[in-house]
Amino acid sequence: MSRGNGVWWRVAWRNLWRNRGRTLVTASALAFGYLAAVVVSGLDDGMGAELIDNGTHLLSGEIQVHAANYLPDRKVNHTIGGDDGVDVSALLRRIDEDPDVTAAAPRVYGGGLVSAGDRTEASLLLGIDPVREPRVTTLLSDMDGGRIPRSAHEVAIGSEMARQLHVTLGDTLVLVAPAADGLLGNDLYRLVGIFHTGTPEVDGSYTILPLADLQSLLDMSPDRIHEIALDVARPSATDAVVARLESTLPTDGGPQVDVRSWRRLRPELAQSVDLMSSMNFLIILIIFGMAVFGVANTMIIGTFERRKEFAVVRALGTTAMGVGRTVVYEGILLGILALAAGALITWPVMVWWHNAPPDLSGFVGGISWAGSRWRPILRVEYSTEIPIYSALALFVTSVVAAVYPAWRATRIPPADALGDR
Amino acid sequence: MSEPNERSDGRAAVRADDVWKIYPQEPAPVEAVRGFTIDVATGDFVAMAGPSGSGKTTVLNLLGGLTRPTRGRIWVGGEELTALDDRHLARLRLEQIGFVFQAYNLLPVLSALENAEFTLLLRGVPAEERRHRVQELFAQIGLDGLEDRRPGRLSGGQQQRVAVARAVVGQPALVLADEPTANLDSASSDALLDVMERLNRDLGTTFVFSTHDPRVMERALRLVRLVDGRIERDERRGPVPAAS
Numbered sequence: 126m127s128r129g130n131g132v133w134w135r136v137a138w139r140n141l142w143r144n145r146g147r148t149l150v151t152a153s154a155l156a157f158g159y160l161a162a163v164v165v166s167g168l169d170d171g172m173g174a175e176l177i178d179n180g181t182h183l184l185s186g187e188i189q190v191h192a193a194n195y196l197p198d199r200k201v202n203h204t205i206g207g208d209d210g211v212d213v214s215a216l217l218r219r220i221d222e223d224p225d226v227t228a229a230a231p232r233v234y235g236g237g238l239v240s241a242g243d244r245t246e247a248s249l250l251l252g253i254d255p256v257r258e259p260r261v262t263t264l265l266s267d268m269d270g271g272r273i274p275r276s277a278h279e280v281a282i283g284s285e286m287a288r289q290l291h292v293t294l295g296d297t298l299v300l301v302a303p304a305a306d307g308l309l310g311n312d313l314y315r316l317v318g319i320f321h322t323g324t325p326e327v328d329g330s331y332t333i334l335p336l337a338d339l340q341s342l343l344d345m346s347p348d349r350i351h352e353i354a355l356d357v358a359r360p361s362a363t364d365a366v367v368a369r370l371e372s373t374l375p376t377d378g379g380p381q382v383d384v385r386s387w388r389r390l391r392p393e394l395a396q397s398v399d400l401m402s403s404m405n406f407l408i409i410l411i412i413f414g415m416a417v418f419g420v421a422n423t424m425i426i427g428t429f430e431r432r433k434e435f436a437v438v439r440a441l442g443t444t445a446m447g448v449g450r451t452v453v454y455e456g457i458l459l460g461i462l463a464l465a466a467g468a469l470i471t472w473p474v475m476v477w478w479h480n481a482p483p484d485l486s487g488f489v490g491g492i493s494w495a496g497s498r499w500r501p502i503l504r505v506e507y508s509t510e511i512p513i514y515s516a517l518a519l520f521v522t523s524v525v526a527a528v529y530p531a532w533r534a535t536r537i538p539p540a541d542a543l544g545d546r
Numbered sequence: 547m548s549e550p551n552e553r554s555d556g557r558a559a560v561r562a563d564d565v566w567k568i569y570p571q572e573p574a575p576v577e578a579v580r581g582f583t584i585d586v587a588t589g590d591f592v593a594m595a596g597p598s599g600s601g602k603t604t605v606l607n608l609l610g611g612l613t614r615p616t617r618g619r620i621w622v623g624g625e626e627l628t629a630l631d632d633r634h635l636a637r638l639r640l641e642q643i644g645f646v647f648q649a650y651n652l653l654p655v656l657s658a659l660e661n662a663e664f665t666l667l668l669r670g671v672p673a674e675e676r677r678h679r680v681q682e683l684f685a686q687i688g689l690d691g692l693e694d695r696r697p698g699r700l701s702g703g704q705q706q707r708v709a710v711a712r713a714v715v716g717q718p719a720l721v722l723a724d725e726p727t728a729n730l731d732s733a734s735s736d737a738l739l740d741v742m743e744r745l746n747r748d749l750g751t752t753f754v755f756s757t758h759d760p761r762v763m764e765r766a767l768r769l770v771r772l773v774d775g776r777i778e779r780d781e782r783r784g785p786v787p788a789a790s
Contacts (some may be wrong), residue, residue: 130754132660139655184754323674440612441665441712442640445635540613544603 159467167505186354209440210348237302281318283328436542456527565618593766644713703734
């Protein structure tokens with residue numbers, strides 16, 4: 126019976142306010158549940174964002190461009206454009222034209238040995254553009270000492286390698302590496318910088334030198350590079366940039382390239398972030414799973430107190446379903462009320478927490494996780510999904526909590542309730 | 547015996563045929579109503595009298611379809627309510643039966659007017675017509691100006707008059723009132739009975755009410771005395787008003 130719906134909504138709304146204190150306490154519990162779900166999930170997202178940010182900005186960038194055959198073997202001859210190479214400036218210009226690309230840095234890689242005195246360490250040699258590289262990564266932003274290598278025969282190494290080689294700034298290092306022509310290249314370099322990323326595998330294995338120097342060591346022409354690392358303005362635009370570059374770079378006789386986002390480049394990082402995101406739903410489930418019992422208990426009490434009224438409306442011609450419906454309407458209205466209150470208290474907290482995150486660096490040091498550095502700064506991240514899912518969960522909670530009391534209301538025998546039996 | 551969907555005499559507002567209500571209870575079942583048979587004409591004004599425990603309330607609950615008889619059959623407005631499922635029984639109560647309870651039992655969250663128009667709302671009567679009918683009724687029974695008051699701000703007599711308005715506003719075939727004056731002082735009782743009599747006379751509404759108050763019994767056109775769940779005496783005291 127759908128007629129008279131208006132009166133049931135009216136009755137449900139007014140019933141909510143018969144016991145104002147109880148309604149406010151119940152709505153507050155749901156509202157704080159919403160706050161907890163959104164903020165805890167926001168913290169989780171903030172941690173994920175921190176992992177992505179540090180994981181991509183430390184070294185890999187958010188997108189990388191390689192020759193189609195470069196990954197996964199990383200052979201020294203598999204440069205972009207093959208043995209002939211590519212007009213690097215023109216390629217960078219085309220990449221820079223993408224509206225979502227904020228910076229692009231060319232790179233050359235080689236595997237070799239670094240020696241100082243009688244100590245030798247295996248190292249990954251990385252040739253960089255000293256101007257472009259700092260715009261894409263933070264690899265060289267935190268120096269224990271010295272500066273970025275800019276000129277010929279200058280190198281920087283990580284703090285861990287410096288410790289193992291027992292070298293300090295100004296010392297001479299010998300680099301030996303198999304070159305593109307199959308011979309061994311070697312030369313002397315002056316240590317001008319020692320970087321410290323906090324990630325042991327980076328600090329202990331990378332040797333950084335200017336792009337032209339490494340090309341020379343590896344007997345490669347200036348047109349040959351292995352990689353272009355990109356930074357994009359918005360992480361959400363990463364996939365779109367990948368799609369655009371994949372379709373536009375090979376045109377007009379350009380090289381066949383492989384464009385990969387950080388998700389493909391750093392699957393372990395992507396999985397960690399996905400795991401954290403899935404925890405958000407678990408958090409929502411737990412919070413509202415607990416809330417449903419509290420709300421149901423309150424509604425059962427309210428239903429029991431109104432047994433006689435339910436009997437009266439049954440006597441006046443309402444069906445059992447009609448009686449149950451008004452209890453469900455109360456649940457719906459309680460949900461709307463709690464959601465409004467929840468949104469009102471949640472957004473200021475989110476804005477404040479996002480902009481002024483508690484910094485626990487004084488208590489806890491940085492943590493290395495999934496190859497990424499995580500700073501103990503508890504920043505909450507905004508999300509469009511979590512507030513919507515939490516709102517749905519709150520709403521479903523309040524309606525589900527009303528179902529059992531509603532069912533009980535439909536089972537009240539009118540004659541017994543009217544006779545106080 | 548008639549078939550379940552057979553209609554009773556069209557002139558009868560309510561008819562009960564050998565109705566029993568037995569509550570299964572330890573150590574022995576309780577026979578609250580025993581072979582109750584009655585035929586109430588449309589427009590009658592019937593009082594059911596009897597001591598506490600005589601089965602008055604149970605009979606009213608049975609006639610109103612609020613509880614089902616253990617055996618026997620009941621017709622209201624020509625429809626056999628004992629053959630109806632819960633949904634159709636609710637529909638019958640909505641359209642054919644009005645209730646007045648001893649404790650008024652107005653919905654506390656609704657105003658006097660909203661309480662009175664409740665059954666019309668459930669029937670889907672348009673708002674304008676609802677308001678018109680309720681206000682006309684309120685004027686007749688002295689509730690003018692009290693439309694917006696919630697029950698908590700009305701006297702007992704006023705609340706019971708609102709309850710009567712709620713019962714009769716849909717022009718049901720039958721109004722059942724369970725000791726409607728029990729909680730009222732004598733002045734309020736008299737005023738309420740005046741209202742019920744006037745509605746019975748002017749609208750032709752059939753009233754069946756229980757009471758143990760001799761002054762109320764005196765005003766009934768028919769007095770049915772119940773003892774131990776049976777009719778002990780059935781006395782006609784005045785003619786049934788002609789159907790308008």
